[in-house]
Amino acid sequence: MKEKLAGTLLLCAVVPLFIIGYIFIVFVGIFISVARVRQGVRAMDHFVNATLFNGYAWESLSSHAWRERKKTWAKVVIKITDFFQKDHCKRANKREQPIIDLMLEKGLDKQSIGKQI
Known part of the structure; x- marks a missing residue:
């Protein structure tokens, strides 16, 4: 049960960051530096x-x-x-x-x- 609860809480924090990271990768990859992403x-x-x-x-x-x-x-x-x-x-x-x-x-x-x- 602890693993499921910890996993759920972690996902609630990570998924929004993942989406922000994805947007960042697209923007930086197109306009700045492919190597950075x-x-x-x-x-x-x-x-x-x-x-x-x-x-x-x-x-x-x-x-x-x-x-x-x-x-x-x-x-x-x-x-x-x-x-x-x-x-x-x-x-x-x-x-x-x-x-x-x-x-x-x-x-x-x-x-x-x-x-x-």
Whole structure:
């Protein structure tokens, strides 16, 4: 119960900030500096992967698509990203897989709030 309550309270604070961050990224990316918004875009990529595609929070949608490349949704993501950069998802997974393995080894995918130590 503590985890659900903490998660709900956290979402109430984070979602408005996420929206402000998104607007900031669009404005700065168009008018000021793409380099400045790169980390924000990467964080949003991870957010979308974790929430909509049931992936890991520390993994990009591209890397996740490569791991699940036999699934229909992953094939679509791979096809779209290949249009912009050949083998993008494969390269993303090669770069991120050691991080995924480390996070799983350390148990960072497990419940942390309200858990008895």
